[in-house]
Amino acid sequence: MNTRDLVLIALFAAIVVVLGLIPPITLGFIPVPITAQSMGVMLAGCIIGARRAALSFLLFVLLVAIGLPVLSGGRGGLAILAGPSGGFIIGWAVAAYITGLIAERVIRPGISEGRQLIGFFLASVVGGILVLYAIGVPWLSFVTGTPLVAAAGGSLAFIPGDLVKAGIATLAARAVYAGYPLLPARA
Amino acid sequence: MLTSLYVEGQTWFHRAPVRAKLIALLALSIALFATNSPLLLLPAFLLCGGLYFSLGLTLRQAFARVGVVFFTILVLAVVNLFLIPVPDVLALVLRLMALVLFAAAVTATTTIGAFMDEVTVLLRPLERLGLVRAADVSLALGLVLRFVPDIFARYQAIREAHRARGVPIRPLTIIGPLIILTLKDADTIAAAIDARGFRRQ
Known part of the structure; x- marks a missing residue:
C-alpha cells in the first residue's frame, strides 16, 4: 500500500467521524432522523473505491473499539459493539467494500452523467442498504432473540430514510467524481 | 474534541491487564450465550453492573454511556414480549445488559495506548504474512x-x-x-x- 492510499483511508475515516458531529436532519415524511454519518458507507465506497473504503471503515471500527466516542451522538466503546446494533457497525466495512466494488465496475470516465448517477445509486442501495441489513439484521435477531422475520419487518421502517441517504450520497459522490475523481476504474 | 472514554481511576479493574479483560469479555459473551437460565444470568447481570458502577464514574456519566444501548435493548424486549415466552425475554435482556455493562467497564478502564499495544499484538500474525x-x-x-x-x-x-x-x-x-x-x-x-x-x- 502506498502512502497516498494510507492517507486517503485515514482522511476518509476522519470525515466519517466529522459526519457524526453534524446534527441529524429530520424530514417530515420519515419517522427516523437522518444522521449524516450513516451515509459514510455509501460515500466511501463510491468515492475512494472498494479496498480503501473497506480499510477506512475497519479503521473506524477500531476507533470505536478502543473507546473513542466517534459514533454520532458521541457514542463509542466496546459496549456499542456488544449491543443489539453491533452487527451494523461491524458490517460497515463489508458494505463499503461491496458499494465500492459495484461503483468501480459501473463508473468509467467516458460515460454520461445519467449513467454515473444510476451507477452510484445502484452501488449505494446494494452495498449500503442490502448488504448492510443482510449482516446487521441476523446479528440483531441472534443477540436479542427477536425472530428474524420480525426484526426484518421492523427494519423496513428505516428503508425510506436509507433511500433518501442513497440519493444524497449519489449526488455527493457524483459531485466529488466530477471535481476530484479518486475511484479506481475496473474493466 | 475526541476525548477517550477512559476514566481516571485506581480500582483493581483499572490495574488488571488489558489482555485479561479482553479475554474475559470474549469468554463472558460465549458463556452468557450458552445459558438461558435467569438464575445464572441475573447474578451475572448484577456482578457486571456492580463492577461498572464501582469504577468511579458519576451515576449520570455511567447512565449516559450505556443509555442508548439499553433503550434499544428495552424497545426490542417490548417487541419480543409479543413474540416469545416471557422467561426467554427476561433471559435475553439480562444477558445482553450484562454483556454491555462489562464491555463498558473494559472501555472505561483501558487507555488508548493500552488498547493499541494489544492491537499490535493481534496484528502480528497478519504482519508475518505481509498483509498489514x-x-x-x-x-x-x-x-x-x-x-x-x-x-x-x-x-x-x-x-x-x-x-x-x-x-x-x-x-x-x-x-x-x-x-x-x-x-x-x-x-x-x-x-x-x-x-x-x-x-x-
Whole structure:
C-alpha cells in the first residue's frame, strides 16, 4: 500500500467521524432522523473505491473499539459493539467494500452523467442498504432473540430514510467524481 | 474534541491487564450465550453492573454511556414480549445488559495506548504474512486524531459560507465540498510523510 492510499483511508475515516458531529436532519415524511454519518458507507465506497473504503471503515471500527466516542451522538466503546446494533457497525466495512466494488465496475470516465448517477445509486442501495441489513439484521435477531422475520419487518421502517441517504450520497459522490475523481476504474 | 472514554481511576479493574479483560469479555459473551437460565444470568447481570458502577464514574456519566444501548435493548424486549415466552425475554435482556455493562467497564478502564499495544499484538500474525503493518495502523490512527479537528473546522467554514450567502444548509451542499477539500490534501500529507521517512520505504 502506498502512502497516498494510507492517507486517503485515514482522511476518509476522519470525515466519517466529522459526519457524526453534524446534527441529524429530520424530514417530515420519515419517522427516523437522518444522521449524516450513516451515509459514510455509501460515500466511501463510491468515492475512494472498494479496498480503501473497506480499510477506512475497519479503521473506524477500531476507533470505536478502543473507546473513542466517534459514533454520532458521541457514542463509542466496546459496549456499542456488544449491543443489539453491533452487527451494523461491524458490517460497515463489508458494505463499503461491496458499494465500492459495484461503483468501480459501473463508473468509467467516458460515460454520461445519467449513467454515473444510476451507477452510484445502484452501488449505494446494494452495498449500503442490502448488504448492510443482510449482516446487521441476523446479528440483531441472534443477540436479542427477536425472530428474524420480525426484526426484518421492523427494519423496513428505516428503508425510506436509507433511500433518501442513497440519493444524497449519489449526488455527493457524483459531485466529488466530477471535481476530484479518486475511484479506481475496473474493466 | 475526541476525548477517550477512559476514566481516571485506581480500582483493581483499572490495574488488571488489558489482555485479561479482553479475554474475559470474549469468554463472558460465549458463556452468557450458552445459558438461558435467569438464575445464572441475573447474578451475572448484577456482578457486571456492580463492577461498572464501582469504577468511579458519576451515576449520570455511567447512565449516559450505556443509555442508548439499553433503550434499544428495552424497545426490542417490548417487541419480543409479543413474540416469545416471557422467561426467554427476561433471559435475553439480562444477558445482553450484562454483556454491555462489562464491555463498558473494559472501555472505561483501558487507555488508548493500552488498547493499541494489544492491537499490535493481534496484528502480528497478519504482519508475518505481509498483509498489514502494525506501524501503518498506528500511523493511520494518529492521522485520524490529527485531522478530525481540521475537518470539523472546514465543515464550520462551509456552513458559515452558506449562511453568508443566505443558502439553506443542506447535507448535500456541505458534504461534496467537505470531501473534495479534505481529500485534496492527501497528496501533500503523503508527501510530507514520505519526505520524513516515517514508513521507511
